[in-house]
Amino acid sequence: MAAVAKEWREIPARYNLEGSECGNCGRKFFPKRNMCPHCRRNGFGKMHPYQVSKKGKIFTFSIIHDAPAINMRLKPYAVVMIRTDDGLLIAGQLVDTDVSKIEIGMRVRSVLRILDEGGTTGVIHYGFKFVPDL
Amino acid sequence: MDVGIVSYGAYVPRYRIKPEEIGRVWGADGVGMGRGLKIEQKSVPSPDEDVITISAEAARYMMDRVPDVDPQTIGAVYVGSESHPYAVKPSSGTVAEVIQATPSLTAADLEFACKAGTAAIQICMGLVGSGMIQYGVAVGADTSQGAPGDALEYSASAGGAAFLIGSEKIIAKINKTMSFTTDTPDFWRREGQPYPSHGGRFTGDPAYFKHITSAAEMLLDDQGTKPEDYDHAVFHQPNGKFPERVAKMLKFTPEQIVNGLLTPAIGNTYSGAVPLGLANVLDKSKPGDRIFVVSYGSGAGSDAFDITVTDEMKNYKKENAPTLEKVLENPVYLDYALYAKYKGTIRMPE
């Protein structure tokens, strides 16, 4: 038996950056929230799904040399925090780039890639990573 | 009703390897192999790419170009490949989820060697034409494997294209499709085996050439057309030479096939080959262009299409996604060691 529900539940967020928007104050969040930390009670029942923009600019980055097992074939690999075009900050890997040429401010967009192959028998986990915007 | 292509998208991974580098490792004349196959390099997927991610990227480009189409109106998604990530769990289900077409639609994965993508187009045509669905998505994509040291290793590459089939605002009308199918054992892969087997020179005349020419002649006859009536022709392209030869056999000119022939630049993308060739032609076409397309899948069969680019192409938001030419810019070249690492042929520790 394999544990599958946890990753399945996050599919809208992992594939399409679905977060939340507070119907009370209009603030947007990723990942989604059941409660707006600013409006609290005034936001109850008003949190709607919101799809974060798939494009943005690099806010900061690091190049990981000490990689966890699932990324052994990709190391060294870059991780970034992106300021999306709609103003949120989100984090992920940056791929298909020469790691020596990454700069804060570079434009990127999100794509679907394998996050974890799941070995030879498990479910393959897909999610967003970033690539330089053509 | 008219049925045709409403939108399309194409994606090829960034990485490449040259035949001389492959030949170097196996003690073969890589340059000679490349020349013989008329392949300059082939595309290689990154370790975090597979048929699902490639199909998703192509399908996203396809949707980006038709912002007015609500993905919820898509009634079917079919992904054709011979390298689906799962033996059981459909790539089409995940692709449908990625483009947010779920849950009210049908989906299934197809396999018919290199023509699974065009078979998907035919199925969508049927569903749309019969009024059963409003839009269907057909994808042909592969991350094909060639056994290390085998001739196929020089050509087996990765890439895919997606087509939105519908009856409204068609940018390329599919006037007719006809197919020629037999049981022919030219190339196959048994369940569980990592690499395919093939019949050597048997893959030529009784397989590729027979099926393509038969389907082509059937369609030309049915439409009452001659090769010169077409502006472009796309033939299946396992290497750079077969399509040139079959074009000559059918009396199409080199100028007609040039835009649809990508194998010399990216290798044989199997189920992605004809879809990518068609996408490149559409990138460079103008209203009124007539396109002749014949795919080939080992086992064996050919799907032929007669297509006319419509005036709607003028309104099409092609610029909302990168053209194939843009996608193919600035590739990154790998040596064989990196290639082996990316392809997963190096045995990693537990």
Next chain:
Amino acid sequence: MREVAIVGTGITKFGELWDKSFRSIGIEAGIKAIEDAGMSGSEVDGIFIGNMSSRFINQQHIDALIADYSGMATRNVPAVRTEAGGASGGVAFRQGVMAIASGMHDVVLVGGAEKMTDLDDAGTALIMDSTADAEWEGSMGLTLTSLYAMIARRMIFEGKVTREEIASIAVNAHVNGARNSNAQFKNVIALETVLRSGPVADPLNVFDCAPYSDGAAAVVLVPLEQAKKMGVEYVKVSAVTQASDTLALFQREDITTFKATTVAAKEAYKIAGIEAKDINVAEVHDDYTVAGLMALQDLGLFKSGEAGKAVLEGQVGIDSKMALNPSGGLKARGYPVGASGVAQIVEITEQLRNKADNRQVANAKYGLAQSVGGTGSAVTISILEAI
């Protein structure tokens, strides 16, 4: 609310203690602390343990383990384990202080213990990575080190610090570690060594990161009025504050400062009735060099932009106005995660009691300890005063 005092301290060596188990390490520190307080142990009426991850040793219910093996379970003494990432020890200390201050307890043993070397490095790294947002940072491929590396890169980009200033935190740490017989690393290192060490997550290298360690520390707390009657050297707890912040670093408004540090420190100074400039000695959470440097700024110990220069120029040694991490810090003394917050309290206490051997900061009156969880998602600030 009663005032609280520390009357006993105990600490083990920090390092790769292959022949010591989690059980033996925790007890060792606790026994030393009780003996230092001149007690027999039967006076203790409550135990608080800071322990970051039971996953290191595959044991839940750490509270019961410690109560049992410290001999307290036979008297059914209540025990609580606190977890807050790297701040586990600092949180345990605050809980212990609250227990005495509230009047609900009269003699509390606060300990922190971690056994990290029973697991392979890769497994340990994954557990540390899970103190960030496991779902949206960890699972997306971001390691804890890469998060601090991204902070460093942004700080350098904004002109707030230089790479050399960041690296100098490790140099200062090792100078002090060399004088600490309990330290994991006792070698003095040059700035070049830090800058040239292998990259872990660019721009942070091996020497920018605290090691994995085993170790434990403990203190005994009693009401201040009680301490005065005990005839032992004691130290007053002037303030213990705690603040939270978002779990994920990307949810912060400004990633170049830990707001939890600033907020908790401001309140701590207010409660203690002092200002930042009154602090003579500080033990800050330098799990990464950049974190140590950020702490100096966030705690207000230096004016903005001057902390880096001070460390680079060697102006935070034990003979300076504000001594930084005289124990060697997390970097050189070692970082058994749950133990670190309590080990900082032990160090400050020894400094204020004039028992810091050759690490002694002269005339230390006020000391500060900062313990941090994750990427600043929880921070405790403790201010101790010499009596």
